[in-house]
Amino acid sequence: MRIEERQQRRGERLSELARTAAGTPMGDLLRRFWQPVAIAKHLAPGTAKPIRVFSEDLTLYRSASGNPHLVGARCAHRLTVLHTGWVDGEEIRCMYHGWTYDGTGQCTLRPAERDAARPNIKIAGYPLREYGGLIFAYLGPGDPPPFDLPRKPAFEGNGFHVVRRQVWPCNWLQLVENSLDALHVSFVHARGIEGRFVTNVSQVLPELEYFETDAGIRQVATRAADNVRVSDWTFPNNNHIVVPGPQTGGPWVDAGIWNVPIDDTHTQRMNIYAMPSQGREIDDALMAEWEDHENYTPADHHDELFYEHKYPADEHSDLTNAQDYVAQVGQGAIVDRENEILGRSDAGIAFLRKIYFRELELLREGKPAKTWRPLAESVALPTQHAAGPEHQ
Ligand code: FES
Ligand SMILES: [Fe+2]
Numbered sequence: 210m211r212i213e214e215r216q217q218r219r220g221e222r223l224s225e226l227a228r229t230a231a232g233t234p235m236g237d238l239l240r241r242f243w244q245p246v247a248i249a250k251h252l253a254p255g256t257a258k259p260i261r262v263f264s265e266d267l268t269l270y271r272s273a274s275g276n277p278h279l280v281g282a283r284c285a286h287r288l289t290v291l292h293t294g295w296v297d298g299e300e301i302r303c304m305y306h307g308w309t310y311d312g313t314g315q316c317t318l319r320p321a322e323r324d325a326a327r328p329n330i331k332i333a334g335y336p337l338r339e340y341g342g343l344i345f346a347y348l349g350p351g352d353p354p355p356f357d358l359p360r361k362p363a364f365e366g367n368g369f370h371v372v373r374r375q376v377w378p379c380n381w382l383q384l385v386e387n388s389l390d391a392l393h394v395s396f397v398h399a400r401g402i403e404g405r406f407v408t409n410v411s412q413v414l415p416e417l418e419y420f421e422t423d424a425g426i427r428q429v430a431t432r433a434a435d436n437v438r439v440s441d442w443t444f445p446n447n448n449h450i451v452v453p454g455p456q457t458g459g460p461w462v463d464a465g466i467w468n469v470p471i472d473d474t475h476t477q478r479m480n481i482y483a484m485p486s487q488g489r490e491i492d493d494a495l496m497a498e499w500e501d502h503e504n505y506t507p508a509d510h511h512d513e514l515f516y517e518h519k520y521p522a523d524e525h526s527d528l529t530n531a532q533d534y535v536a537q538v539g540q541g542a543i544v545d546r547e548n549e550i551l552g553r554s555d556a557g558i559a560f561l562r563k564i565y566f567r568e569l570e571l572l573r574e575g576k577p578a579k580t581w582r583p584l585a586e587s588v589a590l591p592t593q594h595a596a597g598p599e600h601q
Contacts, residue, residue, distance in 0.1 A: 216547055216548075217547060219546075219547065220545070220546055220547025220548070221547075222566075223546040223547070223562070224543070224546065224547075225569070226382055226562060226565050226566075227380045227381075227382045227473060227543050227544075227546075228473055229263050229264065229381065229470040229472075229473060230263065230264035230265075230472070230473070231263065231264070231265060234569045234572065234573065235565070235569065236263050236264070236470075237349075237572065238445060238565075238568060238569060238572055238578075239263065239445055239446065239470070240263060240347075240348040240349040240350075241349040241350075241354070241578075242347075242349070242354070242358065242444075242445055242446075242581075243338065243345040243346070243347050243353065243354070243356055243358065243359055244262070244345060244346055244347075244348065244446075244467065244469050245343040245344065245345050245346075245359070245467045245469060245479040246260055246262050246267075246269070246279070246344055246345065246346045246469065246479075247260060247269055247343070247344045247374070248342065248343060248344070248372050248373075248374050248479075249277075249339050249342050249343060249344050249372075250342065250372075251374075252269060252270075252271045252277060252344065253271065254271050254272065254273050254274070254275055255271065255272070255273045255296050256270065256271060256296065257269065257270035257271075257291065257292040257293075257294065257296055257301055258270070258292050259282060259290060259292045260279075261471050261472065262346070262348070262469060262470070262471060262477075263348060263470055263472075264470070264471075264472040264473065265282075265333075265348070266281075266282035266283075267279055267280065267281060267282050267333065267335075268280050268281065268282055268290070268291040268292045268301065269292075269344070270292070270296050270301050271296070272296060272298060272299045273296065273298075274299075276299060276312070277337045277339065277344055278299065278301070278311075278312030278334075278337065279312075279334065279335045279336075279337050279346050280301065280310055280312065280313075280314045280332055280333060280334045280335075281314055281332035281333035281334070283332070284303040284305065284308055284310075284332075285308065285316060285330050285331075285332050286303065286305065286306055286308050286319070287305065287306075289303065289304070289305045291303055291310070297309065299311060299312055300312075300317060302318075306319075306320070306321060307319075307320040307321070308320075310332060310334075311334075312334060313331070313334035314331050314332040314333050314334025315327070315330075315331050315334070316328050316330035316331065316332070335347060335348050336353050338356050340356070340359055340360065340364075341359075341364045341365070341370070341372070341465070341481045341483075342370065342371075342372035342481065343372055343467075343479055343481065345359060357582060357583050358424065358443055358444070358447070358581060358582070358583060359443075359447065359465075359467075360583065361449060361463070361465065361583075363449070363463035363465075363483055364463065364465055364481050364483050366483060366484075366485055366486060367486050368483065368484050368485045368486030368487065368492050369462075369482070369483060369484040369486075369487075369492050369495045369496055369499075370481070370482070370483045370484075370496075371481075371482050371483075371496060371499045371503065372479070372480060372481055372482070373478075373479075373480045373482070373502075373503055374477055374478070374479055374480070375477070375478045375480075375506045375507070375508070375530075376471065376475055376476070376477050376478075376506070376508060377475070377476050377477075377478060377507075377508060377534060377537070377538055378474060378475055378508060378511075378538060378542065379474065379475075379476060379537060379538045379540065379541070379542055379543070379544075380470070380473055380474060380476065380542065380543040380544065381446065381468050381469065381470040381473075381476040382544075383476075383537045383538075383540050383543075383544055384468035384476055384478065384537055385446050385448075385468050385561070386558050386561065387533065387536070387537055388440070388442060388448040388450075388466070388468075389419070389426065389428060389442060389557030389558055389560070389561045390554075390555070390557055390558060391415055391417055391428055391430035391438060391440075391557065392414065392415060392417070392430075392554045393536060394415075394430075395412050395413065395414055395415070397532045397533060397535075397536045398529055398532055398533075399412045413432040413433065413436075414432075414554075415430035415431055415432045415438070416430070416431045416432075417429070417430055417431075417554065417556055417557060418430075418431070419556060419557050419560045421560075421564065422441075422584055423581065423582050423583070423584055423585070424441070424443045424444065424581055424582065424583055424584050425441070425442045425443040425444040425447075425581065426442040426444075426557070426560065426561065426564070427439065427440070427441060427442070428440045428442060428557055441584070443581075444564070444568075444579075444581045445565070445568075446467055446468050446469065447465060447466065447467045447468075448464075448465075448466045449463065449464070449465050449466075450463075450464050450466070451463055451464065452464055452526075452529070454484055455495060455498065456495075459484075459487070460484050460485055460487070461484070462482050462483065462484050463481075463482070463483045463484070464480060464481070464482050465480065465481040465483075466478060466479070466480050467479040467480075473543060474542040474543060482499075501523075502523065502526050502527055505521065505523075505526075505527045505530065507530055507531040507534035507535070507538075508534070510531065511538075514531055514534065514535050515535065515539070520532070
């Protein structure tokens with residue numbers, strides 16, 4: 210086979226990992242896991258909103274008593290969008306002619322028709338769980354798996370706890386691959402415009418090691434004997450890292466980051482940031498400060514970042530965030546993997562792809578895929594300044 214042909218085949222194979230609409234192998238794989246789809250506090254009781262995830266349009270609503278529900282985007286009657294309707298108890302009622310649906314998507318009422326019985330009409334409906342300030346959905350077939358993998362003791366303390374959602378205009382896999390690319394920290398965050406990271410991140414290039422765990426991949430980046438970074442990546446699209454906290458010398462922040470496809474060229478980054486409690490007063494003060502950063506999203510500053518080399522003044526989370534954005538969105542809406550040239554430092558990316566291909570193959574053959582489960586013991590992520598931050 211000619212080199213170009215081989216390269217093209219490789220490109221086609223890799224593009225399978227990027228595509229996530231329903232019916233695609235990767236889309237089907239990702240849907241078998243609980244995925245965060247919205248920020249809980251953005252959904253007020255008695256309201257509905259449209260969301261899009263895995264290229265599927267949906268209606269997210271919350272009953273007055275507080276229960277969230279997720280059903281198809283459109284009414285089955287004449288297909289107007291349901292989020293413009295009314296929440297009625299645990300159900301949602303279409304504003305056009307009043308057809309009503311429960312949280313499973315079952316149509317329960319067609320006011321102008323003569324059938325008193327429940328009509329045999331159903332739109333999509335997916336189970337939800339609220340956890341850590343996020344709403345998770347299970348969009349896969351059959352019964353959902355136990356709600357285990359997203360949970361971490363670090364996200365369940367009673368200290369500083371905030372959440373953030375950002376939409377980036379590129380494919381989800383670019384964001385996930387970056388989380389297994391510890392080398393980028395020495396460049397993206399430590400050269401060019403140097404923020405607070407430069408005091409924490411050594412520019413020394415790390416030696417990288419990757420290990421498959423019960424839950425995903427453990428990444429170890431060693432820059433010196435006292436500068437070993439560990440991150441705990443959870444299958445299929447979550448990373449758990451620690452980053453320096455907002456207070457000099459204070460505790461570090463545990464960050465849980467899920468990169469969830471909206472469609473193949475838009476990704477929502479759903480984040481939990483949590484720190485052990487330092488007393489209610491300090492926790493509250495830090496959370497109040499966070500409000501300045503909660504709504505920051507580099508996509509709002511795209512042209513400044515790309516064409517004016519203008520980065521956020523904040524030297525901490527916003528800068529770091531913007532630097533990552535430039536690197537990953539700069540790869541293109543969907544990176545052309547056919548033309549990439551991987552090196553030794555991309556071992557994590559190769560490792561990740563190998564695991565995805567293995568799991569896809571098992572699914573394709575109808576064989577049982579690996580049962581991913583939470584680690585018996587949480588990974589000892591670095592917490593000392595000397596250890597340097599692990600950053601996505
Ligand atoms: S379109 Fe929804 S009730 Fe008619
Ligand atoms: Fe980064």
